[in-house]
Amino acid sequence: KRNIIMDCDPGHDDAIAMILAVANQNTLSIEAITTVGGNVDVEKNTLNALKVCDIIQLNDVPVAKGAERPLVKDIVVAESIHGESGLEGPNLPDVPTKQAESVHAVDLISDKLHKSNGPMTIVATGPLTNVAMVLIKEPELKHKIKEIVLMGGGTFGNWTPAAEFNFYVDAEAAHVVFNSGIPIRMFGLDVTHQVQATDQVISRISNIDNHVSEFIVELLRFFNKTYQDVFHFDGAPIHDACTIAYLIDPAMFKFKHVHVDIETKGEHTYGMTAVDRLGVTGKEPNVYFAYEADTTKFWDLLERSIAFYSDK
Numbered sequence: 001k002r003n004i005i006m007d008c009d010p011g012h013d014d015a016i017a018m019i020l021a022v023a024n025q026n027t028l029s030i031e032a033i034t035t036v037g038g039n040v041d042v043e044k045n046t047l048n049a050l051k052v053c054d055i056i057q058l059n060d061v062p063v064a065k066g067a068e069r070p071l072v073k074d075i076v077v078a079e080s081i082h083g084e085s086g087l088e089g090p091n092l093p094d095v096p097t098k099q100a101e102s103v104h105a106v107d108l109i110s111d112k113l114h115k116s117n118g119p120m121t122i123v124a125t126g127p128l129t130n131v132a133m134v135l136i137k138e139p140e141l142k143h144k145i146k147e148i149v150l151m152g153g154g155t156f157g158n159w160t161p162a163a164e165f166n167f168y169v170d171a172e173a174a175h176v177v178f179n180s181g182i183p184i185r186m187f188g189l190d191v192t193h194q195v196q197a198t199d200q201v202i203s204r205i206s207n208i209d210n211h212v213s214e215f216i217v218e219l220l221r222f223f224n225k226t227y228q229d230v231f232h233f234d235g236a237p238i239h240d241a242c243t244i245a246y247l248i249d250p251a252m253f254k255f256k257h258v259h260v261d262i263e264t265k266g267e268h269t270y271g272m273t274a275v276d277r278l279g280v281t282g283k284e285p286n287v288y289f290a291y292e293a294d295t296t297k298f299w300d301l302l303e304r305s306i307a308f309y310s311d312k
């Protein structure tokens with residue numbers, strides 16, 4: 001079993017990543033869920049994480065609120081994609097039942113790393129602010145991290161022509177993480193755009209007919225409409241869920257071991273990932289870059305995982 005900490009900004013696709021992880025606790029042990037400012041502000045992202053925990057009855061895993069702003073820049077949010085609450089679509093109660101811990105996310109992550117016997121995997125599906133802060137605060141903790149499995153970057157952008165949203169929000173944090181020497185599995189837009197929830201996918205999920213499938217269908221109807229309106233896609237990419245799908249079934253994705261640098265200066269390229277696919281820099285590879293997804297396996301796994309939540 002892999003011990004994981006999920007650092008996220010739910011977020012439609014972050015929520016689906018959580019649902020996938022909880023349904024597969026035979027493979028994954030979820031040690032903590034931490035939140036960061038990103039899709040919307042950290043207060044709202046934390047409420048959303050707690051509400052998702054309520055829906056999937058994840059009662060025994062601590063949730064802690066993290067950084068409200070990036071290391072250097074002011075925060076940028078993606079209400080244009082995820083709506084005002086960050087999880088627009090489903091009708092959710094204003095106040096969750098589950099409560100957040102009083103500890104800061106950065107301290108909860110450090111504490112979990114200190115106390116763990118074996119190495120932990122960090123799954124990061126929002127801006128990398130919290131993860132970078134842990135590494136800045138206690139650099140030696142990197143030896144307790146087996147791998148950072150993250151969604152971000154790509155060889156093109158979705159927030160600017162060059163930059164993907166998570167890395168555009170906090171490129172300096174991404175720079176710290178990519179230069180840490182910790183093994184990184186990167187699920188960028190090149191691969192996450194292969195996993196698009198078309199209407200056909202939504203009707204497949206709707207046929208499962210339990211409270212989680214209903215929740216996901218409502219999420220996806222909203223998320224799809226944004227992606228159709230903003231990007232003219234057939235369906236929304238379920239970006240963040242690729243990280244968890246990989247941990248459950250590593251054979252689902254193809255990787256290239258490459259060097260990746262994070263642009264922190266460019267006028268048009270701030271937050272860009274410079275992915276050295278041809279090895280032109282001669283620098284040591286620091287990233288397993290995912291470039292292909294087996295989408296049949298992906299949708300089968302999602303379907304099985306949603307069916308796990310049978311309504312009693």
Ligand code: BDR
Pocket residue numbers: 011012013014039078081125126151158164165166239240
């Ligand atoms: C990433 O940005 C967020 O809006 C999504 O949750 C995902 O993590 C995609 O660029």
Ligand code: CA
Pocket residue numbers: 008009010011013014039125126240
């Ligand atoms: Ca996210």
